[in-house]
Amino acid sequence: MTKAVSTQAELVERSLKKRYRAEKRFKIAGIISISVGIAALFALFIEIFGNGIGGFSQTKIKLDIVLDSEELEIYDVNNEEEVSNGYYEGVIRLALRKKFPEVKSRGDRRKLYSMISDGASYRLRDLVMADTSLIGQTKTFWFLADDDFDTYFKTLLDGDPYTARVDEKQRAWVDQLIEEGNIEKGFNTAFFTSGDSSEPELAGILGAVIGSLLTLAITLALSFPIGVAAAIYLNEYAPKNRLTELIEVNIRNLAAVPSIIFGLLGLAIFINLFGMPRSVPTVGGLVLTLMTLPTIIMSSRAALEAVPPSIREAALGLGASKMQTILHHVLPLALPGMLTGAIIGMAQALGETAPLLMIGMVAFIVDVPSWFTDSATVLPVQIFLWSDSPERAFVEKTSAAIMVLLLFLIFMNTMAVLLRKKLERRW
Amino acid sequence: MIKELLKLACLATAFAAPMGYSASRDNIMVVGSSTVFPFSKVVAERFGKKTKFKAPKVEPTGTGGGFKEFCKGIGLAYPDIANASRRIKQSEFDDCRSNGVKDIIEVQIGYDGIVIANSVKSKQFALSLRDVFLGLAKMVPDPKAEGKLIANPYKTWKDVNPNLPGTKIEVFGPPPTSGTRDAFVELAMEGGCSHFDWIKALKKTDKNRFKAICHGMREDGAFVEAGENDNLIVRKLNESAGSLGIFGFSFLDQNADKVHAATIDGNVPTFDSIASGDYIVSRPLYFYAKKAHIGVIPGIKEFLVEFTSRGTWGEEGYLSEKGLIPLDTSERREIARRVRALEPMPASALTMH
Structure with a gap:
């Protein structure tokens, strides 16, 4: 007997080292997996950050503009149409010619004019339209530089100038501007305050962000109540039979269906059958509702299942009706889990592009949408569109927009974690 | 809690309500080739800034996909203009005609x-x-x-x-x-x-x-x-x-x-x-416009004129800065004349060569 014990102890003793080693290997495998994940994430962040940080700054050029009424061809300041049609490009060009009087030939002048963004004359027009007393005055403005000059100036500051789109003369002009202190890099406000544009220096994400918010508002307003109601019925009321099992399997299946299928469904039903317009947040929201519903139903069911049966039994025992039990006791306890599921579903919807492609939300839209039936794009689609643009300056804009999208996603997911931590009840 | 849920439900229906969207459309709808897309969007943006009209919405669907939508019929739900990186095919043209899209204005804009x-x-x-x-x-x-x-x-x-x-x-x-x-x-x-x-x-x-x-x-x-x-x-x-x-x-x-x-x-x-x-x-790049939509959707004619004016598609126009290779002057003049006269392409145009 004693011998048997000692052999067993010996056996354990002998295998101990091996078990420790196995334990260590197991742990190291885990650490390696995590490091691979983190390394990939960091590589992505560094790549996007490195590319995108430039997108938040913008080169500006200082010009003294003489708002001469003759030059502007505005003779009657009260005539709105005349003010609107003024030759604002002309006064900007005049200011450039004054600054570089040695530029004479037509070709060179064209190159000179290309230094200032096309948006400058419209900005000037809007300023003058808002305050016609500006006509006749001389004002100093910081205008946005054209994207080629913007890229050149920024890369020049970084020490590795990109010269392919600016020739020697243009570089000399930039040098002169630098010497005079008339060119500088500033914060890119247009990026946050304007809609899409074909000129990189004027392009902004506001239109896409608003489009995303409008779309998500519809998605949340539809998918949350429907999802929760479905989960409550399935969990609390539905009898356990073949039919409900079939429904359950189908919901799980739907969650795994590629999102583009929902886009095709949306195209067939909402646009072709119901005749809804293309590219509007309403339809986008409906499609994303279809897509997020399974996620929300499943997480809501999980939250309901986590509520211990004793709560229900106690309420029922005290004479509460089934509805009272659910609304007063079960639902409040399950809500944090449901909200977390909803937020994760929304984050998923926020990052979705494929189904929106089908319903025409991939489009160039300048105007910032203001209502659910205005044409709109969403943030990931905007990223997709910019990534496909030939202009060099859109590369940094693309990464900058990705950074904004990531920020939104991080915010939403942190909210989900915090909510769960704060409201979670343990039994 | 019930109240909050009810509120949510109300919100949901409130959002669902505007689905009875207005039956009019005040912006031009452009679909089609993703090659023409960068050119089309510059013109659209400038047009929106320059004129009282809203900037057209440009959707890159690909040439074939664009014609499919374009040829579905006449009406607010269908695009007004289709961009194409090749000429319209006879089959597409016939599809258009059978759906009532009879008068199509063809505009060649340049080369790529x-x-x-x-x-x-x-x-x-x-x-x-x-x-x-x-x-x-x-x-x-x-x-x-x-x-x-x-x-x-x-x-x-x-x-x-x-x-x-x-x-x-x-x-x-x-x-x-x-x-x-x-x-x-x-x-x-x-x-x-x-x-x-x-x-x-x-x-x-x-x-x-x-x-x-x-x-x-x-x-x-x-x-x-x-x-x-x-x-x-x-x-x-x-x-x-x-x-x-x-x-x-x-x-x-x-x-x-x-x-x-x-x-x-x-x-x-x-x-x-x-x-x-x-x-x-x-290859030549084109766009096609529905004549029947002119006068119904505001700004189509003005948009066509903007696209085919010298400052836009000419040798020194702003599209050339975006990489569009312009047509020669006489071709441009002829097309611009046809556009201003709103001359639709004849049914025989595609079989001629």
Whole structure:
């Protein structure tokens, strides 16, 4: 007997080292997996950050503009149409010619004019339209530089100038501007305050962000109540039979269906059958509702299942009706889990592009949408569109927009974690 | 809690209510080619800023997808303008007519070149269309037996043509869904295979076989379908110095520090060589407008006029800055005249040649 014990102890003793080693290997495998994940994430962040940080700054050029009424061809300041049609490009060009009087030939002048963004004359027009007393005055403005000059100036500051789109003369002009202190890099406000544009220096994400918010508002307003109601019925009321099992399997299946299928469904039903317009947040929201519903139903069911049966039994025992039990006791306890599921579903919807492609939300839209039936794009689609643009300056804009999208996603997911931590009840 | 849920439900219905959207549309709807998209959107944006009208919405659906939507019918739900990187096909034209889209205004806006380029880190290529065909076709004529085809045996460019460098054949190009691919196959590959007389003769006798030979791209890894994104191809070239890439001229124009284009039959793709027709791998770009929508959707006529005015599509117009290669002056004048007169294309236009 004693011998048997000692052999067993010996056996354990002998295998101990091996078990420790196995334990260590197991742990190291885990650490390696995590490091691979983190390394990939960091590589992505560094790549996007490195590319995108430039997108938040913008080169500006200082010009003294003489708002001469003759030059502007505005003779009657009260005539709105005349003010609107003024030759604002002309006064900007005049200011450039004054600054570089040695530029004479037509070709060179064209190159000179290309230094200032096309948006400058419209900005000037809007300023003058808002305050016609500006006509006749001389004002100093910081205008946005054209994207080629913007890229050149920024890369020049970084020490590795990109010269392919600016020739020697243009570089000399930039040098002169630098010497005079008339060119500088500033914060890119247009990026946050304007809609899409074909000129990189004027392009902004506001239109896409608003489009995303409008779309998500519809998605949340539809998918949350429907999802929760479905989960409550399935969990609390539905009898356990073949039919409900079939429904359950189908919901799980739907969650795994590629999102583009929902886009095709949306195209067939909402646009072709119901005749809804293309590219509007309403339809986008409906499609994303279809897509997020399974996620929300499943997480809501999980939250309901986590509520211990004793709560229900106690309420029922005290004479509460089934509805009272659910609304007063079960639902409040399950809500944090449901909200977390909803937020994760929304984050998923926020990052979705494929189904929106089908319903025409991939489009160039300048105007910032203001209502659910205005044409709109969403943030990931905007990223997709910019990534496909030939202009060099859109590369940094693309990464900058990705950074904004990531920020939104991080915010939403942190909210989900915090909510769960704060409201979670343990039994 | 109940109240909050009820509130949510109310909100939901409130949001669902505006689905009875207004039956009018005040912005022009443009669909179609993703090659024309960058040009179309500049005009749309300027038009929106310049005039009282709203900026048109431009959706890149691809040429074929654009015509499909465009030809669905007359009405607010259907696009007003379809962009195309090729001429409308007879079948599409017929589809349009059978759905009531009878009067279509055709506008050719300019040309786009397709380039074959490699990284500036390696030597510039000088290709002929014959080299392109032999390097990229799935089946090539057997050099030993006249009139026979063999699976493409060439591994390096030197195998194709002794004057070319001995680098491995690896070419990134667009997938079959892309208009750039269609044009490349039609212009470069067909041009190359017509160098072989017996294949050229097939064009008249057995058109399907001719197409099968000339349009089949290699599937053994030498030709890599790199997706619709031309920026991606440029990036890939930067990483693999020996490879070539096929993409649109405007991407070459914007990335001159990273890639340089191969000469084709001795011609470098430049603005001028494409416009003059010396550089042959180029294609015309179009857009088509529905005449029936003019006057219903505000601003269509003004948009057409804006697009076809000198400051826009002329030699010094703002579209040329975006990489569009303009038509010559007399062609432009004629098209601008037709646009201003709102002259629809005649039914016979497509069968003429």
